[in-house]
Amino acid sequence: xxxxxxxxxxxxxxxxxxxxxxxxxxxxxxxxxxxxxxxxxxxxxxxxxxxxxxxxxxxxxxxxxxxxxxxxxxxxxxxxxxxxxxxxxxxxxxxxxxxxxxxxxxxxxxxxxxxxxxxxxxxxxxxxxxxxxxxxxxxxxxxxxxxxxxxxxxxxxxxxxxxxxxxxxxxxxxxxxxxxxxxxxxxxxxxxxxxxxxxxxxxxxxxxxxxxxxxxxxxxxxxxxxxxxxxxxxxxxxxxxxxxxxxxxxxxxxxxxxxxxxxxxxxxxxxxxxxxxxxxxxxxxxxxxxxxxxxxxxxxxxxxxxxxxxxxxxxxxxxxxxxxxxxxxxxxxxxxxxxxxxxxxxxxxxxxxxxxxxxxxxxxxxxxxxxxxxxxxxxxxxxxxxxxxxxxxxxxxxxxxxxxxxxxxxxxxxxxxxxxxxxxxxxxxxxxxxxxxxxxxxxxxxxxxxxxxxxxxxxxxxxxxxxxxxxxxxxxxxxxxxxxxxxxxxxxxxxxxxxxxxxxxxxxxxxxxxxxxxxxxxxxxxxxxxxxxxxxxxxxxxxxxxxxxxxxxxxxxx
Amino acid sequence: xxxxxxxxxxxxxxxxxxxxxxxxxxxxxxxxxxxxxxxxxxxxxxxxxxxxxxxxxxxxxxxxxxxxxxxxxxxxxxxxxxxxxxxxxxxxxxxxxxxxxxxxxxxxxxxxxxxxxxxxxxxxxxxxxxxxxxxxxxxxxxxxxxxxxxxxxxxxxxxxxxxxxxxxxxxxxxxxxxxxxxxxxxxxxxxxxxxxxxxxxxxxxxxxxxxxxxxxxxxxxxxxxxxxxxxxxxxxxxxxxxxxxxxxxxxxxxxxxxxxxxxxxxxxxxxxxxxxxxxxxxxxxxxxxxxxxxxxxxxxxxxxxxxxxxxxxxxx
Numbered sequence: 001x002x003x004x005x006x007x008x009x010x011x012x013x014x015x016x017x018x019x020x021x022x023x024x025x026x027x028x029x030x031x032x033x034x035x036x037x038x039x040x041x042x043x044x045x046x047x048x049x050x051x052x053x054x055x056x057x058x059x060x061x062x063x064x065x066x067x068x069x070x071x072x073x074x075x076x077x078x079x080x081x082x083x084x085x086x087x088x089x090x091x092x093x094x095x096x097x098x099x100x101x102x103x104x105x106x107x108x109x110x111x112x113x114x115x116x117x118x119x120x121x122x123x124x125x126x127x128x129x130x131x132x133x134x135x136x137x138x139x140x141x142x143x144x145x146x147x148x149x150x151x152x153x154x155x156x157x158x159x160x161x162x163x164x165x166x167x168x169x170x171x172x173x174x175x176x177x178x179x180x181x182x183x184x185x186x187x188x189x190x191x192x193x194x195x196x197x198x199x200x201x202x203x204x205x206x207x208x209x210x211x212x213x214x215x216x217x218x219x220x221x222x223x224x225x226x227x228x229x230x231x232x233x234x235x236x237x238x239x240x241x242x243x244x245x246x247x248x249x250x251x252x253x254x255x256x257x258x259x260x261x262x263x264x265x266x267x268x269x270x271x272x273x274x275x276x277x278x279x280x281x282x283x284x285x286x287x288x289x290x291x292x293x294x295x296x297x298x299x300x301x302x303x304x305x306x307x308x309x310x311x312x313x314x315x316x317x318x319x320x321x322x323x324x325x326x327x328x329x330x331x332x333x334x335x336x337x338x339x340x341x342x343x344x345x346x347x348x349x350x351x352x353x354x355x356x357x358x359x360x361x362x363x364x365x366x367x368x369x370x371x372x373x374x375x376x377x378x379x380x381x382x383x384x385x386x387x388x389x390x391x392x393x394x395x396x397x398x399x400x401x402x403x404x405x406x407x408x409x410x411x412x413x414x415x416x417x418x419x420x421x422x423x424x425x426x427x428x429x430x431x432x433x434x435x436x437x438x439x440x441x442x443x444x445x446x447x448x449x450x451x452x453x454x455x456x457x458x459x460x461x462x463x464x465x466x467x468x469x470x471x472x473x474x475x476x477x478x479x480x481x482x483x484x485x486x487x488x489x490x491x492x493x494x495x496x497x498x499x500x501x502x503x504x505x506x507x508x509x510x511x512x513x514x515x516x517x518x519x520x521x522x523x524x525x526x527x528x529x530x531x532x533x534x535x536x537x538x539x540x541x542x543x544x545x546x547x548x549x550x551x552x553x554x555x556x557x558x
Numbered sequence: 559x560x561x562x563x564x565x566x567x568x569x570x571x572x573x574x575x576x577x578x579x580x581x582x583x584x585x586x587x588x589x590x591x592x593x594x595x596x597x598x599x600x601x602x603x604x605x606x607x608x609x610x611x612x613x614x615x616x617x618x619x620x621x622x623x624x625x626x627x628x629x630x631x632x633x634x635x636x637x638x639x640x641x642x643x644x645x646x647x648x649x650x651x652x653x654x655x656x657x658x659x660x661x662x663x664x665x666x667x668x669x670x671x672x673x674x675x676x677x678x679x680x681x682x683x684x685x686x687x688x689x690x691x692x693x694x695x696x697x698x699x700x701x702x703x704x705x706x707x708x709x710x711x712x713x714x715x716x717x718x719x720x721x722x723x724x725x726x727x728x729x730x731x732x733x734x735x736x737x738x739x740x741x742x743x744x745x746x747x748x749x750x751x752x753x754x755x756x757x758x759x760x761x762x763x764x765x766x767x768x769x770x771x772x773x774x775x776x777x778x779x780x781x782x783x784x785x786x787x788x789x790x791x792x793x794x795x796x797x798x799x800x801x802x803x804x805x806x807x808x809x810x811x812x813x814x815x816x817x818x819x820x821x822x823x824x825x826x827x828x829x830x831x832x833x834x835x836x837x838x839x840x841x842x843x844x845x846x847x848x849x850x851x852x853x854x855x856x857x858x859x860x861x862x863x864x865x866x867x868x869x870x871x872x873x874x
Contacts, residue, residue, distance in 0.1 A: 070723075074830065076640035083641070158605030159597055210642040228651055229641060230830055231725065231822035255724060257820045261707075262723050266820065269714035269722035429594045432601055467603050 055295045055522070055532025055545070061556040066251045067528065069550060070263045070275035074230045074256035078216035079209055080196035081157035087276070087548045088256065093199055095235050095252060095552050096137075097218030100128060100147070100200060101193040102534075103447050105541040107302030109190040112537065113142065113200055113219065123187040123490055128178040134242045136202035137223045144172035146203050151180070153206055154197045162454060162469070163192065166487075185488040187495075188450035221247035221553040230256060243537060248556035267292070267523065273557075274524035274531060276548035283344045286523040294523040295532045297546045298346065301355035304452075306445035306547060307348055310391075310406065310513040311431070312438050315464050315473035318387040319437065323375045325510035328438070329365040330372035331413035332406060332513050341402050345516035350503035351444045351452070353517055358449055358499035362507035364514065372413040389437035391417040394427050403440055431471040434464035441471070442518070445547060449499045450487050456502065457483050472511035479505045520548040527558045562863075566856055570849075577848040578630070578841075582623050585837050591615070592639050592835040613639060626841065635842035640834055645842040648827055653846065655725055656823035659815070660808055662739050663746035664801065671751040675758030676785060679793075682763055690759075694752035702811050706745040706818040713741055723820030742819045746811050750804060757800055761793040794865055802858030806851050 075092055077083035085093060098113035111117055115129045134142040151170045154160040166182050166189075173179040182189060192198065200219065205212030216224045219242070222235035233254040237247055255272060257263040260279040264286070266272045277283065286294045297305065310332070318324045334347045346353070349364035365371070380386050391410075393403040400421060407419050417438070422430065430436045444452050454460050458475040462468035479502055486498040506512060522545050524531055534542040534551045593609045594601050610616050614625075626636060635645035678687035714722035720741050726734030765771065766789050774784045813825035820826075824843055831839040 076638075076834075077642070158602070158608050161605070162602055213642055228822060229643065229648065230826050231651075255820070257723055259817055259820070262710075262818055262820050265710050265715050265722040266724070269710070269720075270718060271714075271721045271724050426591075428601075429591060432594065467601060467606070469602075 051293075054293050055524070055530065057529040057533065057556070057558075059529070059558070061245075061248045061530070062558060063248050063556070064250050065557040066253060067249050067274065067552060067555060067557065068253045068255060068272040069552065070255050070257045070266055070272040072256075072260070072263065072276060072278075072548065073258055076229075077213035078224070078227075079153075079201065079205060079213040080199050081153045081160055082209055082213050084159070085196050088254075090195065091550055091552070092233060092254060093196070093218075093220075094549075095220055095222045095254075096216045096224050097199045097201065097220045098134075099194050099198040101190050101198050102536065103191070103194050103303065103543040104536060105302065105543060107447060107543065109194055109447070110536050110542075112194075114193075117190045117193065119187065119189075123185040123189070123488075124182045126180045126182075126189055127173065128180065128193075130176040130178070131242060132176060134219055135240060136204075136217050136219045137238060138202055138204055138217050140202055140204065142200060142219050143175055144178050147178045147200055148172050149203055149206055150199070150201045151178070151197070153201070153209070160197055163197065163451075185490065186450075187490055188448040188487065191448040191451065194447060222252060225251070232256075243553075247553050249552065252552045267525070270525075274522065274528050274550060274555075276520060276522045276550060278518050278520045278548060280342060280344045280519075283519055283521040286521055291526075292523045293526055293528070294521055295545055296344075296519050296521050297544075297548075298344070298519045299355075300544060300546050301353055302543060303447045303546065304351065304356060304358070304445060304449060305353060305517045306442055307351050307517050308342070308345070308440075308442045308515045310438055310515070311441040311472050312511055312513070313434055313436055313464075313471075313473060314475075314509070314511050315434055315461070316437065318379070318383070318389070321379060321383075322510065323379045324387050326365045327372045327375040327379070327413060327415065328410065329510050329513050330368045330375065331410045331415060332515075333367045333409050334515060335367070336409065337402060337405060337515060340405065341398065342516050344519045346519065347516050348514045350506060350514065351512075352449075352499065352503055357496055358503065360500040360503055362504050364507040365510060369413055372415075376414055386414060386416065388416045389418075390420045392420040392422050392427070392430075392436055392439040394440070395421045399440055432467045432469075434462075434466075434468060434471075434473055438513075441512075449495075449502075450483075453483050453487060474509055474511035476505050476509050479509075518547075520546070522548060522550055529556050529558050531555050563860055566859055570852055570856060573852055574845075574849055578627060578845055579623070581841050581844045581848075582626065583619075585840055586619055586622070592837065626838070630842075630845070635845075636838035638831070638839050639836050645839045648839060649824065649842055649846055652822060652824045652827040652843075655821060656809070656812055656816070656825060658728065658735075659739055659742055659746065659812055659821065659823060660805070662743035663750065663808065666743055666747040667750035667754055670747070671754035671758060675755045676762055676790060678755070678759045679762030679766060679789075680781075680785060682759075687759070690755055694755045697748050697752040700748065702745055702749060702814055703818060705748050706742070706815055709741045709745055710818070725821045725823075739821075742815045742821060745815050745818075746808060749811065750808070753800060753804070754797060758793060758797050761796050762789055765789045765793045791865060795862070798858055798861055798865065802855045805854045809847055809851070 069091070071088040071091065073086060073088045075083060075085060075089040078092060078096065080093060083089060100112060100114040101109045101117060102112040104110045113131065113134065115131045118127045119125070128147065130142060130144065130147060136142060140146070148170050155164045155167055155170065166184060166186050168181045168183045171179050180189070201212065202217035205217050214227070221238055221241050221243070223238050225234045225236045227233045234251060236251045237249065241247065257266055260277050260282055263275050263277060264282050267275050283296060286292055287296065312319045312325050312328065314320060314325070338345065338347055349366065350359060350362050352359040376386060391403060391407055393399040400419070403419050407417055410417060431439070443455065446452050454469045456479055457470060458477060458480040460468055461470035461473040461475045464473070482498040482501045482505070486495050489495050489498065522531065531550060532545050534544070534554055536542050593606050593613065593615065597605050597609060614622060629636060633646060635649070637644050638648065674686070674690045678690050681687060710722045713719045721738055724738055726738045728735040771784060771789060774788050809825070812823060813829060815821070816823045816825040817829065824847065828840060828843040831843065
């Protein structure tokens with residue numbers, strides 16, 4: 001990723017990943033959205049067109065061969081209760097492990113390794129029935145005891161535990177039945193089982209979790225063979241995979257190439273077969289290059305995609321004054337940022353994309369310099385001074401470029417701010433403790449909006465100086481009520497209206513100055529088949545490529 | 559000679575100690591906390607406290623340094639905070655890759671610069687001298703990242719002659735190993751060979767004006783014999799010194815080149831670990847690099863007497 005914030009470039013990759021892990025541990029929290037891979041039409045219209053059937057093969061799959069996949073980063077292990085999985089980790093995980101649940105083409109959770117996940121009448125208890133006869137790579141059975149152990153490792157994990165605070169208990173209800181009880185109704189819970197939290201690890205991995213972090217044992221389509229951190233991960237075909245006939249490839253080699261230009265060169269030079277990127281220039285270049293088959297997630301709408309914004313510390317003066325926040329939003333010209341830097345991304349006015357069921361038109365304070373100046377004048381008349389503050393970003397060239405552009409826009413409105421670059425881990429600490437004014441951020445990808453509960457809830461908006469997962473510290477009781485309604489309601493229409501209301505409240509409160517949604521590209525050599533055609537166990541379509549996720553389980557080479 | 563070697567070796571001990579203290583302090587006094595990085599935005603007070611204790615980050619810095627030093631002396635550099643792999647194991651994988659890269663680049667630089675430098679010195683102002691000098695200045699002005707990107711563009715992306723990224727192990731695929739390291743080595747060698755060429759040329763010109771060369775010519779020895787047997791060896795003095803001193807710059811260059819070419823060497827490992835605040839791995843890498851640098855220059859010191867009998871006489 002060109003403008004990310006770390007190895008995983010924190011806000012672009014890691015933040016979303018860690019956020020997803022903590023909030024829901026859901027792969028699909030990162031994997032936002034779905035839909036057809038038809039012609040891309042972002043607001044800028046600058047993404048080249050891709051064929052509607054790109055990455056979808058109807059021919060008879062051919063068995064054999066090795067696939068080399070270039071990833072944007074390296075991960076720090078295979079135990080999702082210890083390792084921080086971003087999109088690369090999720091790809092590694094999907095190759096070696098199975099999740100209890102997966103997300104279908106419409107963004108709905110469907111059983112995967114589980115045969116069924118059945119809630120009780122008020123969604124406070126879930127009965128997970130496992131598939132019979134499935135074995136881990138070490139030959140042990142995937143049974144209730146193993147799944148309980150795996151889920152409990154997540155519940156007890158400092159990393160994933162916060163997302164599962166609503167879980168009251170996980171017990172075996174029989175040899176192949178797991179019961180999960182919740183403290184309050186939680187209809188979105190199955191979605192959480194589609195990612196890191198629902199990844200089922202073999203008991204052998206959990207005897208010594210640290211050792212298991214390096215030698216994964218799952219039940220997935222490929223078996224771990226070798227991992228040399230920062231060089232390659234090799235997995236080989238699982239001949240006993242429970243989905244008969246799959247996988248088609250003999251082996252897969254994942255090669256982390258963090259520099260986006262080097263990754264693109266590796267594909268062009270033929271060193272790798274398929275890669276992902278969210279660099280705007282690469283997205284444009286490859287979608288216009290007929291030598292490669294490319295798909296983007298720009299039209300996917302089944303789940304919520306990662307959004308990019310400037311986050312305001314609403315607990316800190318002068319930002320506790322709504323007029324200042326509104327002035328900042330009115331002074332931000334999204335279209336200028338879009339035309340200069342984030343050319344392929346889609347501008348937004350709410351965390352929900354315009355084709356999401358949770359989206360509704362909102363009265364967001366869009367660019368209007370006159371209004372910004374008027375609000376600031378009113379503020380100055382009251383307080384006797386104009387606001388001055390620090391506008392922070394991380395130590396990345398493109399992020400600095402973007403933030404400097406925003407600084408210049410705000411200057412036009414009469415707002416003086418200083419740009420500050422902060423090292424990544426310090427950046428997180430400052431956000432957690434509220435030691436910042438306004439800063440660039442990326443987050444909120446989710447299969448189900450409930451996964452953003454901890455980030456948006458007033459309950460997690462601690463005062464400055466105390467750790468708070470609601471980084472903006474926006475204490476809007478209406479948002480709290482709507483989040484509760486969205487979490488506990490069994491009626492989908494009620495849930496939709498709750499999250500639509502949250503979108504409106506964000507527009508009213510202005511804790512975030514929205515910029516855009518990231519567009520991801522997956523591009524491959526023409527002989528890489530079926531890379532955008534994941535299926536459920538019954539053959540029906542699953543969630544298509546989102547957030548750069550490449551599922552190697554259904555790929556074959558022609 | 560043995561006494562000299564022992565004296566020089568004993569001097570290494572305080573140098574390495576100072577490097578280890580400086581590295582430890584530098585990394586630990588920087589703002590930022592690996593606990594927050596590991597736990598991510600979902601960090602809770604309980605999780606932070608738990609992991610801080612687990613990583614012993616709640617203990618005083620001198621305690622942690624003492625523990626680390628004691629373990630390091632026993633070959634244990636600790637394990638990565640992030641993936642719990644032993645730092646020594648990560649270095650064991652990465653160090654040979656970087657060493658190979660450095661050796662190949664030195665070999666390429668010397669293979670080009672020595673014949674050209676000697677030939678240019680034989681006829682100063684000739685077309686070889688003027689041409690090589692012009693090219694050398696051009697190469698000196700070209701930064702490694704630019705050279706690397708250009709080489710990839712031409713030889714990998716356009717002509718598909720070499721891979722753009724990646725590394726093949728020497729043991730499993732010798733041919734692939736040479737191909738995978740060719741472009742990175744050339745990228746590093748370009749800056750070196752210009753320096754070596756200019757240096758050797760000027761030293762050779764000076765040597766060729768010495769009286770003993772005139773005597774050799776008067777004796778009727780063949781010009782080629784005089785050039786290589788009588789003039790070249792004493793002219794290598796500065797070259798050998800610069801080769802040793804250049805190791806530092808070369809390691810710095812390797813950091814960049816390893817990123818551009820996706821090579822899993824010590825440079826990539828160090829950078830990756832710095833980004834992730836993986837203190838123990840960074841410390842181990844920096845210590846190994848520093849010790850390596852000191853050892854190379856220690857070796858260079860020992861080579862001088864072998865090159866020039868006058869040094870042996872002065873030291874004895």
